[in-house]
Amino acid sequence: MDIRQLKYFIEIAETESLSQAARNLFVTQPTLSLALKKIESDLNTKLFSHTEKPFQLTATGEVLYQKGQTVVELFDGLVQEIHTMELTTQKETIRLGLTTLFSIQFMDQLAEFIIKNPNVELNIRQEGSAKLQRLLVDNTIDIALLSFPNHETDKVAIEPLETTTKGYTVYVVVPEKNPLSKKDALTFSDLKDQTFASLTKDFMIGTMLTERARAHGYEPNITMYHNDLQVLLYSLLKSNAICLLPIEYKSMIDIKGLKWIPLKDKYSHYSIGIGLRKDHVCSKAMNDLIAMIKKN
Structure with missing residues (x-):
C-alpha cells in the first residue's frame, strides 16, 4: 500500500x-x-x-x-x-557593478561575502563609475561601488564610504623619455601641448581630462581611447603620449620606463561610495553585502 x-x-x-x-x-x-x-x-x-x-x-x-x-x-x-x-533555498542574484580598481581593493570583502552566503549568486560587472551610474538608472545592476560625482541625482543615491579605502588620486603617467618626467608635480597647464591616451567617458577620469583641459583654455589632443589599463600604459611607451590614472593602480601594474607624477588640481581626488537606485528596496542579502563592503 x-x-x-x-x-x-x-x-x-x-x-x-x-x-x-x-x-x-x-x-x-x-x-x-x-x-x-x-x-x-x-x-x-x-x-x-x-x-x-x-x-x-x-x-x-x-x-x-x-x-x-x-x-x-x-x-x-x-x-x-x-x-x-x-x-x-533558491539562489538570490545580486548584480554588483564596480570598477577594476575597486574589484581588487575590495576583493577580500567580496570573497568573504560569497563564502558566507552560498545561496546568493553575486554577478559582478566591471565598468567605469560614470557608466555604472547609468546602469543603475537602467536597472541593469542592483548596486554599485563607484566614485563621485553623482551625475544621476534624480534616480541614484550614493552613500560615501568611510572605509580604509576612501577614494583614489589621479596622477599623470609619463614615459621617462618625455621631458615632463623630470617634474615632481604637474598641472593641467603643463599638459597643454601633450598627446594623450585616455580612458573613455565611461570613467570619471575620461570626462575630467576634457573638462579640466578646457577650463585651462585648450582642447586635449587625445589620440587613443581605451579602458584596458595595460593597453593604455604600454601604448605610452610606443607613442610617448601621457595618460591620467589613479596612483593606486601603480602597485598592481608597475611598468618600467614610466613615471607616475602627482597632478596638482582641485579635482585630482575622487571619493567613492555605494550607489543604489532611489526606488530600490534592499533585500537582507544586499544589506549584508553593503555591511561587508563597509568592513574594508
Whole structure:
C-alpha cells in the first residue's frame, strides 16, 4: 500500500461511492477497484461491508480511515515543507557593478561575502563609475561601488564610504623619455601641448581630462581611447603620449620606463561610495553585502 492508494481508500470511505470517488479523484472506477483490492490484499482484511448499503467501513476499515487521514495530512505537510524549503533555498542574484580598481581593493570583502552566503549568486560587472551610474538608472545592476560625482541625482543615491579605502588620486603617467618626467608635480597647464591616451567617458577620469583641459583654455589632443589599463600604459611607451590614472593602480601594474607624477588640481581626488537606485528596496542579502563592503 502506498500513499496514493491510501488517498483513494479515504475518498471512497467519505463518498461511499466508487463512481463519485472516481470523479472526485479524476481517475477511472477500475483504477479505484484495483487499488482497493490491492490494499485489502496487502492488509489481509476487508475494509468495507456491503450488507446493508455499499461501502460501509468495517472495524479494520474504520481504524485505517481514522489513522490514514493523519498519515495523509502528515505526508502532504511534509511535501509542502520540502517545496517551501526548495523555494527559500533558491539562489538570490545580486548584480554588483564596480570598477577594476575597486574589484581588487575590495576583493577580500567580496570573497568573504560569497563564502558566507552560498545561496546568493553575486554577478559582478566591471565598468567605469560614470557608466555604472547609468546602469543603475537602467536597472541593469542592483548596486554599485563607484566614485563621485553623482551625475544621476534624480534616480541614484550614493552613500560615501568611510572605509580604509576612501577614494583614489589621479596622477599623470609619463614615459621617462618625455621631458615632463623630470617634474615632481604637474598641472593641467603643463599638459597643454601633450598627446594623450585616455580612458573613455565611461570613467570619471575620461570626462575630467576634457573638462579640466578646457577650463585651462585648450582642447586635449587625445589620440587613443581605451579602458584596458595595460593597453593604455604600454601604448605610452610606443607613442610617448601621457595618460591620467589613479596612483593606486601603480602597485598592481608597475611598468618600467614610466613615471607616475602627482597632478596638482582641485579635482585630482575622487571619493567613492555605494550607489543604489532611489526606488530600490534592499533585500537582507544586499544589506549584508553593503555591511561587508563597509568592513574594508
